[in-house]
Structure formats: structure tokens, C-alpha cells
Amino acid sequence: MHSSSEKLARLRQYNRSVLEGDPELATEARDREPVLEMALEGLAVEDVDSQIELESIAMRRYRPVLDIKQNTTVLEFNDQADSEIWRERLNTAKSALDGFIPGIGRIDLEGADMAWVGTGWLIDEAMVVTNRHVAREFAARGGSGYVFKMGEAGRITASVDFLRELGRSEQLVFKLVRPLHIEPEPGPDVAFFEIEILSGDAKLATPLTLASRVEVSDNVSTIGYPAFDSRIPEPDLMRSIYGNRYDHKRLAPGAVTSVEATHLLHNCTTLGGNSGSAVIDNNKGEVIGLHFSGRFLTTNYAVRADIVRQLRDDLKAGRLGAGRTEAPRRTGGLSATASAVRAPQPGASLSIPLTVRVTVEVDRDLLLGRAGSVAAGSLGDNSGDVSDDSEAVAEDYRDRKGYLEGFLGEAASVPLPTVDCGDVLSFDSNGRPETVLRYQHFSVVMNSRRRMCYFSACNIDGNLARKAARVGWKWDPRIPRSMQIMNECYGDPPKFSRGHMTRREDPSWGTPEEAKRGNEDSMHVANATPQMQAFNAPIWLALEDYALQHAREDDMKISVFTGPYFAADDPVLHGVRIPVAFWKVIAFIHDETGKLCATGYEMDQRQSLPSENEFVFGGFTSPQLGTATQVPIHAIEARSGVSFGPLAALDPLATAEESMAGGEARAPLLAIEQIRFV
Numbered sequence: 001m002h003s004s005s006e007k008l009a010r011l012r013q014y015n016r017s018v019l020e021g022d023p024e025l026a027t028e029a030r031d032r033e034p035v036l037e038m039a040l041e042g043l044a045v046e047d048v049d050s051q052i053e054l055e056s057i058a059m060r061r062y063r064p065v066l067d068i069k070q071n072t073t074v075l076e077f078n079d080q081a082d083s084e085i086w087r088e089r090l091n092t093a094k095s096a097l098d099g100f101i102p103g104i105g106r107i108d109l110e111g112a113d114m115a116w117v118g119t120g121w122l123i124d125e126a127m128v129v130t131n132r133h134v135a136r137e138f139a140a141r142g143g144s145g146y147v148f149k150m151g152e153a154g155r156i157t158a159s160v161d162f163l164r165e166l167g168r169s170e171q172l173v174f175k176l177v178r179p180l181h182i183e184p185e186p187g188p189d190v191a192f193f194e195i196e197i198l199s200g201d202a203k204l205a206t207p208l209t210l211a212s213r214v215e216v217s218d219n220v221s222t223i224g225y226p227a228f229d230s231r232i233p234e235p236d237l238m239r240s241i242y243g244n245r246y247d248h249k250r251l252a253p254g255a256v257t258s259v260e261a262t263h264l265l266h267n268c269t270t271l272g273g274n275s276g277s278a279v280i281d282n283n284k285g286e287v288i289g290l291h292f293s294g295r296f297l298t299t300n301y302a303v304r305a306d307i308v309r310q311l312r313d314d315l316k317a318g319r320l321g322a323g324r325t326e327a328p329r330r331t332g333g334l335s336a337t338a339s340a341v342r343a344p345q346p347g348a349s350l351s352i353p354l355t356v357r358v359t360v361e362v363d364r365d366l367l368l369g370r371a372g373s374v375a376a377g378s379l380g381d382n383s384g385d386v387s388d389d390s391e392a393v394a395e396d397y398r399d400r401k402g403y404l405e406g407f408l409g410e411a412a413s414v415p416l417p418t419v420d421c422g423d424v425l426s427f428d429s430n431g432r433p434e435t436v437l438r439y440q441h442f443s444v445v446m447n448s449r450r451r452m453c454y455f456s457a458c459n460i461d462g463n464l465a466r467k468a469a470r471v472g473w474k475w476d477p478r479i480p481r482s483m484q485i486m487n488e489c490y491g492d493p494p495k496f497s498r499g500h501m502t503r504r505e506d507p508s509w510g511t512p513e514e515a516k517r518g519n520e521d522s523m524h525v526a527n528a529t530p531q532m533q534a535f536n537a538p539i540w541l542a543l544e545d546y547a548l549q550h551a552r553e554d555d556m557k558i559s560v561f562t563g564p565y566f567a568a569d570d571p572v573l574h575g576v577r578i579p580v581a582f583w584k585v586i587a588f589i590h591d592e593t594g595k596l597c598a599t600g601y602e603m604d605q606r607q608s609l610p611s612e613n614e615f616v617f618g619g620f621t622s623p624q625l626g627t628a629t630q631v632p633i634h635a636i637e638a639r640s641g642v643s644f645g646p647l648a649a650l651d652p653l654a655t656a657e658e659s660m661a662g663g664e665a666r667a668p669l670l671a672i673e674q675i676r677f678v
Contacts, residue, residue: 004049004052007052007237008051008052008055011052011055011056011059011237012055014059015055015058015059015062017267018059018062018063018255018267019062021218021255021257021267022062022218022255023218024085024218025062025083025085025086025218028083028084028085029058029061029062056237056240059237059241060240060241061082061083062083063252063253063254063267063268063269064083064086064241064252064253064269065226065241065242065250065251065252065269066090066250066251066252066253067166067245067248067250067251068101068165068166068223068248068249068250068251069165069166069167069168070165070168071098071101071102071163071165071204072094072097072098072101073090073094073097073098073101073251075087075090075091086253089219089253089282090221090251090253090282092282093219093221093282093283093285095285096280096282096285097221097223097251097280097282099206099285100121100208100223100278100280100287101223101249101251102162102163102172102204102205102206103121103122103162103205103206103207103208104119104120104121104122104162104208104223104224104249104277104278105119105120105121105128105160105161105162105163105164105172105174105205106118106119106120106160106161106164106225106247106249106273107119107120107130107134107158107159107160107176107276108158108159108160108161109137109138109156109157109158110151110156110157110158110159111151111152111153111154111155111156111157112137112138112149112151112152112156113151113152114137116225116247116273117134117137117138117275118130118131118134118224118225118272118273118274118275118276119134119224119225119273119274119275119276119277119278119291120134120160120193120276121208121276121277121278121287122205122206122207122208123192123207123208123210123308123312124207124312124316125207126194126195126196127180127192127193127194127195127207127312128160128174128176128192128193128195129190129191129192129193129276129290129308129312130190130191130193130275130276130290131189131190131191131275131276131290131292132182132183132185132187132188132189132190132191133189133275133292133571134191134275134276135179135182135191135193136182136191136569138151138156138158139158139179139182139191139193140182140569141182145178145179146178146179146180146181146182147179148179157175157176158175158176158193159173159174159175159176159198160173160174160176160195161173162174162200162204162205163200163204164225164247164248164249165248165249166245166248166249170200171199171200172199172200172201172202172204172205173197173198173199173200174195174196174197174198174202174205175195175196175197175198176193176194176195177193177194177195177196178193178194179191179192179193180192180193180194180315181311181315181320183311185571185572186572188262188263188303188307188308188311189290189292189293189303190290190303190307190308190311192311192312192315208278208287209285209286209287210286210287210305210306210308210309211281211284211286211287211288211305211306212305212306212309213306214256214259214264214288214289214304214305214306215256215259215288216255216256216257216258216259217255217256217281217282217283217288218255219253219255219281219282219283220253220254220255220256220266220268220279220280220281220282220288221251221252221253221254221268221279221280221282222251222252222254222266222268222270222274222277222278222279222280222291222300223249223250223251223277223278223280224249224250224270224273224274224275224276224277224278224291225247225248225249225250225273225274225277226242226246226247226250226252226270226271226272226273226274227246227247227271227272227273228242228246228247228271238271241269242271246271246273247273252268252269252270253268253282254266254267254268254269255267255268256279256281256288256289257299259304260304262303262304262307263289263292263301263302263303263304263307264279264288264289264301264302264304265299265300265301265302266279266289266291266299266300266301266302267299267300268291268300270291270294270300274291274294275291275292275293276290276291276292277290277291278290278291279291279302286305287305288302288304288305289302289303289304289305289308290302290303290305290308392474392475392477393477394429394477394478396477397438397439397476397477397478400438400439400440400521401438402436402437402438402439402441402442402443403416403438403441403442403443403457403458403459403559404459407459407557407559408555408557408558408559408587408588408589408596409555409589412589412596414559414587414596414645414646414647415645415646416436416443416457417445417455417457417561417642417643417644417645418642418643418645419445419454419455419641419642419643420641420642420643421641423447423448423449423450424445424446424447424448424454425445425446425447425448425479425483426448427478427479429478437476437478437479437524437526439507439518439521439522439524439527440507440514440517440518440521441458441459441460441506441507441509441510441514441518441521442456442457442458442459442502442506442507442518442521442522442527443456443457444456444457444501444502444524444526444527446479446483446526447566448483450566450577450579451482451483451484451485451576452485452528452529452564452579453501453526453527453529453563453564454563454566454640454641454642455501455561455562455563455640455642456501456502456527456561456562456563457502457559457560457561458502458503458506458507458559458560458561458562459507459557459559460506460507460509460544460548460557460558460559460560461509461510461555461556461557462509462548462551462556462557462558463555463556464509464510464515465505465508465509465515466508466509466510466512466515467505467508468505468508468515468516468518468519468520469519470504470519470523471519471520471523472523473486473498473523473524473525473528474520474523474524474525475524475525476524476525476526479526484525484526485525485528485530485576486525488574488575488576489530489573489574489575489576489578490530495574496530496531496532496573496574496578497530497531497532498525498528498529498530498531499528499529499530499531500522500527500528501527501528501529501562501563501564502522502527502560502562503522503541503544504519504522504523505519506518506522506544506560507519507521507522508522529564529579529582530573530576530578530579531582531605532605539628539669539671539672540584540601540603540628542672543584543586543601543628543672543675544558544560544586546672546675547560547586547588547599547677548588550588550590550591550592550677551588551589551590551591552588552589552590552591552594553591555589557588557589558586558587558588559586559587559588560584560585560586560587561584561585561586561587561642561644562582562583562584562585563582563583563640563642564579564581564582564583565579565580565581565582565583565639565640566579566640566641567579567580567581580604580605580606581602581603581604581605581606582602582603582604582605583600583601583602583631583636583639583640584600584601584602584603584628585598585599585600585601585633585636585644585647586598586599586601587647587650590677590678592678593678595650596646596650597650597652597677597678598633598644598647598648598650598651599630599633599651599652599653599675599676599677600630600631600632600633600635600636600651600653601628601629601630601631601669602628602629602631602636603628603629628668628669629668629669630653630669630674630675630676631653632648632651632653632654633647633648633651633653633654634648634651634654652676652677652678653676
């Protein structure tokens with residue numbers, strides 16, 4: 001969480017940026033803010049909390065969030081945050097907005113980990129549009145088209161309720177019959193579904209009108225379904241803006257600050273559940289964008305309406321390849337009753353942005369996002385490290401033995417894991433093909449397609465651990481640099497940190513020379529994957545140390561295997577496909593039983609990914625950011641394609657039934673003592 005002084009600075013900058021882009025609102029502020037200025041001047045410099053409250057009042061006036069009831073916006077602002085400018089603008093646009101509101105709904109799920117996943121709206125008579133990243137939570141490519149994913153008890157079903165309003169009991173529910181198209185990356189964040197009526201009066205919901213031209217405007221609104229987010233740095237500000245009312249249809253006015261090749265930037269106040277919201281030009285009465293992401297106190301993003309329109313027209317004309325090619329027809333009769341929806345769990349990301357202006361010129365192929373990703377410029381690791389440019393040669397590594405299978409004892413040999421799927425990087429080693437990069441006390445096997453390690457395997461001797469100074473990141477000269485990632489996605493936020501697979505301190509043991517070499521070897525980029533700084537939570541980092549405490553006292557030895565899960569739908573950010581989840585397996589001789597023991601763990605960074613690829617947070621029920629889960633090793637094998645030989649049978653969760661994937665076996669580790677070793 002940010003300090004009070006940081007929060008105050010961000011709020012002030014945000015308020016200034018909003019007024020700089022809206023002269024009319026700035027005039028109102030100048031007329032009304034003398035009282036605020038006097039109040040601020042009367043406060044002691046150290047009274048930061050009171051200054052924050054006054055800046056928050058101003059922020060709620062500039063960028064309010066309003067209730068929607070009975071398909072109309074309630075123009076009741078938040079006490080002191082009443083803005084006559086916004087009241088007048090929204091009153092003028094009321095007719096157009098009231099026409100759009102009934103066609104915007106919440107996408108609910110049955111049989112999934114989430115009760116609901118975001119916002120969708122009618123773009124055609126029997127077609128709803130939402131984001132690709134929303135659709136991927138419950139749909140995927142299958143055969144020549146798309147299918148709904150399998151859930152805990154069968155195939156997931158989805159529906160969209162257009163009357164999900166605060167205090168409203170009526171329903172207007174359409175079933176999502178089939179996924180029509182999910183635009184692949186790096187294309188626009190768009191997906192289309194065919195729908196049919198389940199309950200309610202279908203005539204109430206009509207398709208929204210899309211703009212053919214998108215321009216910068218200081219008078220727009222976003223309509224969607226914000227969800228509570230327990231992870232944002234300013235929870236009190238979120239509660240004050242939203243009045244602790246979430247998961248229902250809300251309207252947030254703001255401005256479009258920039259129009260880019262495939263998307264627009266806007267600064268309406270949103271949360272993660274707003275993914276798929278409609279961005280509406282209040283002056284023209286047209287939808288100008290499909291909201292898909294936001295970055296806290298920075299900016300929001302939406303796919304341009306003309307891009308969405310082009311994709312829809314291509315779909316209806318059969319030009320998109322997969323999915324149904326003819327325009328679906330909406331079914332008017334009832335086909336079922338609407339099923340109950342479980343109450344969503346907290347989880348969202350607040351976006352209260354600043355103005356960012358960028359100009360990009362591209363051709364039409366890039367306009368639809370089909371020209372491929374371009375790697376971003378090089379930046380230093382945000383941990384402060386710089387690359388070690390000293391040249392090494394392959395011969396320098398001839399004495400590296402790497403991971404040792406008999407490290408835990410002759411009677412407890414643990415073989416190096418094997419990869420059951422393709423894309424293992426092979427390189428030349430003294431005229432022979434080799435797939436294992438051996439370092440001091442650990443080894444790495446690389447994925448040539450993803451340019452990251454499949455896994456890193458390390459022997460750790462706790463009795464011989466030594467501290468060593470951190471060095472810069474370096475290339476491994478044994479494999480082509482084109483197969484390694486030094487800079488593309490790494491740098492200051494919103495870019496990623498270089499996340500160690502084998503921790504820097506783990507191979508740092510033995511003689512002073514060996515410890516120094518192990519520490520330096522851990523700084524090869526072959527041993528790193530992109531991770532958000534918040535991902536390396538205390539429990540995840542403490543797993544090895546806790547295992548060492550339970551290892552045989554006279555040895556204090558463990559072997560640790562760590563790697564990412566590679567999934568086809570991992571997001572592409574900064575030109576790199578980013579792993580969303582990671583696994584870890586730890587093996588050691590248990591101090592009490594004297595027998596070889598092995599345990600497996602997972603951790604997910606989706607909730608901390610940067611907002612260029614905002615994930616859905618409405619009703620997300622996976623563990624909170626900062627927790628790991630203990631899982632059966634056989635489940636890791638099935639998901640990762642990495643086999644651990646005899647270890648899966650030694651796991652205390654080895655007998656866990658498959659159904660435990662959503663239960664006991666995957667309960668979050670809220671305390672390190674919850675780990676089961678026997």
C-alpha cells in the first residue's frame with residue numbers, strides 16, 4: 001500500500017490532469033475551489049490525512065460514479081462532490097444514455113470458479129460483445145471454432161443479465177449459446193457470443209449504436225459492472241467513490257484523452273469488473289469504445305468502436321475463419337429459466353487515471369492488430385540491477401556439474417525432471433547435442449519457443465550457506481542470445497522484474513569460491529521469467545527455508561524444482577508471452593520419518609499483471625495475491641508437462657482425488673505452518 005504522502009501526491013496530480021483536459025470543468029473548479037484551497041492552506045503540513053480527504057472530495061466531483069436504477073442514471077452525486085457541470089452534461093445526454101443502458105449486462109457463469117466475469121453489451125440482434133480476456137475465462141478454441149470450457153462439474157454455462165441493477169429483482173437474462181469469435185493476440189481485446197433469451201422481455205434490450213469515427217472528447221461515460229478490489233493501494237478512496245456498492249450496473253463520466261491506432265485512452269473511473277464496458281460519447285449518443293483495461297491513477301484503455309464494428313462485420317461476412325459465419329438470429333421464446341448465480345467474491349482493480357497522449361501512425365493491418373507484436377525498448381530491471389556486459393565463453397562453464405541426482409543420499413536419488421512436451425532447447429556441447437544448462441549447484445532446461453526455462457533444479461545445503469554480493473544479469477554464451485530474454489519485457493513498472501526460478505541465495509553455498517560462483521550463476525537470464533514485483537510474496541519465498549527446517553538435521557539438504565506453466569492463452573505484453581502461473585516442487589529427507597518426502601506448490605500472478613491486459617476480477621475466487629497453494633505433484637505434472645519421476649508417489653497429497661483440485665488440496669497457504677509434509 002502506498003504511503004500517505006505518495007497517495008496525496010498521486011491524487012493531486014490526477015486532479016490537475018483532469019482539469020487540464022477539461023476547461024469547462026476547470027472553470028467550475030476555480031469558482032468552487034477557493035474553499036478547498038483555504039482549507040488546505042489552513043492545515044498543518046504534516047496533516048496529510050486531512051489533505052487527502054479534501055483532495056478526494058475534489059476527485060469525486062471531477063470523476064464521479066453514479067447509480068443506475070430502472071434503466072436510467074440517478075443524478076445524485078456524492079455529498080460534497082456534486083458537480084453542476086456533470087449534472088448538466090448528463091441531463092443533456094439522458095435520452096441517449098437511457099437508450100443504451102438496457103443493452104449492457106453482466107456476464108454470469110455457472111460451473112466455474114467465478115460467479116461473474118465482466119461486462120458485455122448487445123452489438124447486434126443476437127450477438128453480445130465483450131473482451132477476449134473475459135471470454136477466455138470460460139471459452140476457448142476447439143476444433144474449427146470455439147467451445148465453452150470444462151468446469152468442476154461439466155461444461156461451464158454463461159448468461160448475461162441486462163437488469164442487474166442495485167435493488168432490482170426483475171431479470172432480463174440471455175443465454176450465451178456459443179462463442180462466435182475470440183480475436184487472437186496480438187489483435188484487439190474483443191470476443192463475440194451468440195445469445196438467446198432465457199427470461200424477461202427481450203424487447204427491452206436493443207443493440208447499441210457504434211460510432212464510425214472516434215475523437216477526443218471531454219464528455220463521455222462508461223457503463224458497466226465495477227467489482228470490489230481488496231488489493232488496490234487506496235481502498236478507502238475506492239470505498240468512498242463507490243459507496244461500498246459493487247457488482248451492479250454503474251455509470252462513470254469522464255473524457256477520452258487520446259485516440260490511437262487500435263484503441264482509445266479514457267479516464268472514467270473503473271474497476272476490474274468493468275472489463276467489456278461500453279464507452280459512450282455523451283455529445284453524439286454513440287458507443288466509441290469497448291473498455292478493456294486500466295492502470296491505477298494513470299489511464300484506461302478501450303478498443304475503438306470502428307475496430308469493433310469492423311470485426312463484427314468481418315464475422316458476419318465469414319471473413320474471420322473460426323466460429324459461426326452467418327449472423328445469428330435472436331430467439332424470442334423462453335428456452336429455460338434463469339439459474340441462480342452465486343454471490344461473487346471480492347476481486348477487481350481500481351482505475352482512476354491521469355491523461356496520457358500518444359500519437360501512432362499505422363496501416364490498416366496494424367489497425368486490426370494483425371501485424372504482430374513489437375518488442376519494447378530496453379530498460380533496466382526495476383530492482384536496480386544492470387546487465388553484466390562482461391563477455392563469457394562456453395568453455396567457462398566446463399567445470400559446472402549442475403544439479404546432482406544423488407545429492408540427498410544414495411538411497412534417495414532424485415533424478416532431474418524430464419519434459420514430456422516439445423520445444424526443449426538443444427545446443428551444442430563439445431560437438432554433442434545437449435539440453436541441460438549446468439551451473440554451480442543447479443541446472444536449467446529451456447523452452448526454445450518461449451525463450452524461458454521449462455524448469456530450474458537446484459541442490460541446497462543449508463549447513464554450508466554463505467552470503468554473497470549481488471551482481472548484474474548476464475547472458476549464457478552456450479545458447480544463442482535470441483533464445484534468451486534480457487530486456488524486452490523487463491524494466492520499471494508497468495514492465496516486469498526478472499524473477500529468479502532458482503533463488504539467488506539457494507546455490508550460494510559451499511566454499512567461498514563455490515558460493516560466489518553459485519550466486520553469480522543464478523543471475524543468468526536463463527534462470528529468470530517475467531514476474532510482477534508483488535508476486536514474490538513472503539510464503540512463496542519462504543518455502544525453501546521452511547522445508548530446510550524439516551529436513552534431516554545433520555544434513556539440512558533439499559532439492560528444489562521451479563518453473564512456469566506455459567499456456568496457449570498466456571497474455572502477450574511488451575512483445576513477450578507472459579506466464580500467468582508458476583509451480584514449485586521440493587524434495588528432502590524428512591527429519592522425523594527419515595524418508596524421502598516431496599511437496600508441490602502453485603502461485604498465480606494474474607491479479608498483479610499490468611493493465612495493458614487487464615484480467616477479469618468480478619467474483620474471482622482463486623487465492624488472494626500473495627498466497628501460494630499446496631497441490632498434488634501429479635497435478636503439476638499434468639499441467640506443466642514436466643515429470644518428476646518417483647516424487648509424485650511420495651507426495652502427502654498423492655492420494656488426493658481429482659475433485660480436490662478446487663478444495664482442500666488447493667486451499668491457500670495463509671500460514672507457512674499449514675504445509676503438509678507427511
